Amino acid sequence: MDFLADPNSLPEIFVVGPAEINPFGASADAPQLFTEHTFQYEDTLSINWESHGLQMGGESRRNIENGVFDVSTRGSFYFYGLGEFVLDEPTFQFSAFDPEALAESPSECVQSGFNCNWEFPDMHRGFRNWELSFFLSDDWKIAPRFTLNCEFRYDLYGAPTEIQDRLSN
Secondary structure: OOOOOOOOOOOEEEEEOOOOEEEEOOOOOOOEEEEEEEEEEEEEEEEEEOOEEEEEEEEEEEEEEEEEEOOOOOOEEEEEOHHHHHHOOOOEEEOOOOHHHHOOOHHHHHHHOOOOOOOOOOOEEEEEEEEEEEEEEEEEEEEOOEEEEEEEEEEEEOOOEEOOOOOOO
């Protein structure tokens, strides 16, 4: 069984204390699936004129990252000692959602104003940004053994955006 691909696989389980057991089950940080694409366009023009060597150019880069980061959909359970583990009484548990923690019944859920769909949030994200660069350079040969180099460069790194307006900090 592939624990990373199956959202219904074992949760992450920790038994700590006097009889500590190494954690087992699927990591709470999975699945994480990302695809990244970078489109880069660049060009340079060089001109030699008398004692000057002029260069100018630019580059544009489009970064595209699509991914899903479904953390804690299986949950993590922490038991202090084997006794709690055998009795299935975790000291602490963490999950992206737990319907039983919100309400005992659907009617309580409606009365308390909680969302009763019991669905995990959509964690698909599509990040985008632009990076632009321009430069202008002059190599001026003033004397046979002395060349003066002057260069201007401008770089712009665009702020990331998310295609469904789900960007927050």
